Amino acid sequence: MISARTIISFFLLAILLSCKQTDKITSNTSHDSTQTDSSKQHSLGYIMPGLDHGFEQSPININSNDSSSNNTHKITLYFNDKVNKIENLGHTVQLDFQAGSTITYDDTVFTFKQCHFHTPSEHLIDGITFPMEMHIVNVLTTAPKDKPQYLVIGILFKEGKENAFIKDFLNLIPKETDANVKVKAGTIKLSDLFGTIPKELKNHYxxxxxxxxxxxxxxxxxxxIAKHIFEASAEQIKALNALEGNNARHVQALYGRSVVSN
Ligand SMILES: [Zn+2]
Structure with a gap:
């Protein structure tokens, strides 16, 4: 059934990171970062691993024992089941959302843009790598172009039962790199992922x-990063990995950042 507007609301109790703001160091190059870093390091005459792009890099290893806090943030997710395009970008498989799905972080409204996959996972929980991670990328459309703001939901998968959401699109992914196919809105349903277990998502990030x-x-x-670990079959994970390869960035140092949970 093609769902109309699906709304899942949930509240998240979390704290703002207490670590102080560090000056932003971002790269404005899109070529191989290793070359850039290595030339910088040579000119400086020393090697400082991990400082190539700044002090707030992702992904990270999450220690599940990290403490919670008193501050309250409200997160509300409103999604239309309107994925309208599937792209094989070579380095990942991406599903593009039509306009209309949003997530609010307190009073700030982010717009759903796309979701894509990493095999294996980029984030680790207590040092454990999972076979797959999905990122739902949301942007603040009112942010200036040179100062973008994102909110990304990370969903970790373990091997298990066939996943209905992945089944929605797996056979529709174009085999050729840089190819995309349009899909009828309602064919690929996030509700097949979230709709079945809203309680597990609530307040568990x-x-x-x-x-x-x-x-x-x-x-x-x-x-x-959702604490709930989702399941996908070994065949589904293998099929996505065959298309995008091993595309996880290695974990980055925390440099004093806190991870909060509730
Ligand atoms: Zn990603």
Whole structure:
């Protein structure tokens, strides 16, 4: 059934990161960062691992024992089940959303843009890598172009039962790199992922401040990693990995950042 507007509301109790703001260091190059870093390091005459793009980089290893706080943030997710395009970008498989789905963080409204996959996971929980991670990327459309703001929801998958949401699109993904196919709105349903287990999503996130995990690694991302570990079949994970390869960035140092949960 094609769902109309699906609304899931949930509240998140979390604290703002207490660490002080660091000056933003972002790369404005999109070429191989290793070359840039290595030339910088040579000119400086020393090697400082991890400082290539700043002090608030992603992904990270999340220690699940990190403490919670007293501050309250309200997160509300409103999604239309309107994915209208699937792209094989070579380095990832991406589903593009039509306008109309939003997530609010307190009073700030972010707009759903796309979701894409990493195999294996980029974020680790207590040092454990999962076979797959999905990122739902939301942007603040009112932010100036040179100061973008993102909110990304990370969904971790373990091997298990076939996932209905992935089944919606797996056979529709174009096999050729840089190809895309349009899909009828309502064919791919986020409700197939979230609709079945709203209670597990409610108030169960790790939250921290980080960056994009692909160039230009911009440090303007509010990360929310769902504590609930979703399932997908080994065949589904293998099929996505066959298309996008191993595309997880290695974990980055925290540099004093806090991860909060509730
Ligand atoms: Zn990603």
């Amino acid at each position: 790790f939250n921290y401040k980080g960056s994009l995990t692909t160039p230009p690694y911009t440090e303007a991302v509010r990360w929310f």
